[in-house]
Amino acid sequence: MKKVHWFVLLLCLALSPVFQSCDDGDGYSIGDFTPPLWATVRVGGGAFYLDCDVWGTLWPVNTDMGWYTPVDGQRVITYFNPLWDNYEGYDHAVKILGIQNVLTKQVETLTPETDEEFGNDSVTIYQGDISISGGYMNIIFLQNLPAKEKHRISLVRPQDDAELYGEDGYVHLELRYNDYDDVTGYGNWGAVSYNLSSLNFTDATKGIKLKLNSSVNGEVEVAFDFVSSDDEGEGSSEKGLQRNVDLSKIQLK
Template sequence: MKKVKWILFSFLLIGGSLLLQSCLDDDDNNDYNSLAITTIKVKAGQDYYFALDDGKKMLPGDTTSIHNYLVKDGQRAFVYFNLLEEKKEGYDYNAKVQYIENILTKSVIPMDEQTTDSIGDDRINIVDMWLGGGYLNIEFQLFGTQNIQKKHMLNLVRNERQ
């Protein structure tokens, strides 16, 4: 009986470690290895590159995975990519772009007597905040709802009330 328990324990240990290995190895499920927060810089027409927040430049050397992306100069974006080995002169990185997701950017809204009633007061939790690429980047959490009728708007305001 002791031998059966030992064999069963060994089988569960080996089988469990193989199952956990497959759950932890998520690289096969992603088409990209890296993510960057960038600002799109248009050189001419649809010719563009990504300005990284640390001042480096990344060339979208292979864009076969993205289709119908409207390039806009100054657009902030999350760029999912894989680095290519071939270097290009004038760029710090050369990348195969897998996906681009635009980031909403806004200006600061002055809060005065006229706008006080239109500014919401839902609380947010700021997870992280940093300056990069000339922008104030804020990672936040918002207590939301599954109700699609309830809309949320987030703005950074400057109090100009006396």
């Protein structure tokens, strides 16, 4: 089967009604599919599955995915047709309808020596396009595409733990962007997902405060408050991305 380009899949998704998750007793139909969702690839035993931030573990039943090379820990945006619940130790068996790798990075340390390399150029991020789920900070933004050199986008922490873990109960991070003075004026969607496992979150941690240089609002600090499962509310299990994005032209490192 020929590979279907991601933007074609997204166009189909945009023209179709959003599927809402069913109870176990409702079952699924071949026409049911999710909105685009964040997930992490897990590889083992010569096979792979997805650990979806919303749906849990997903076993793909596709026989036509020979074109896709799974890498353990790779973050992806995916949408799928759910088929069965509680399938052989996985939360769901699914037919993957679209999957696209997203730049996956670790939190790095900001030092006087690395400050210039991380840069601090402005970036365009729309409200709601930064989220924290599955142990990752996920960011969708509008990239001013480069002509030659890939831009660098980094999530950094201060060297001093006392600055990282503030007295206000928040973990303090900063988003840094370096366009290397190489921009074309042509925009396209970019995406990145940062693994937060290197940070020490406790029951007392209120959330994350993120500094960034916004192309619209200048240097700002945005707070992301953690909520307990009891506070998430009914219907929170189906949270798709706010917009369909084609990441085929992304130029990031």
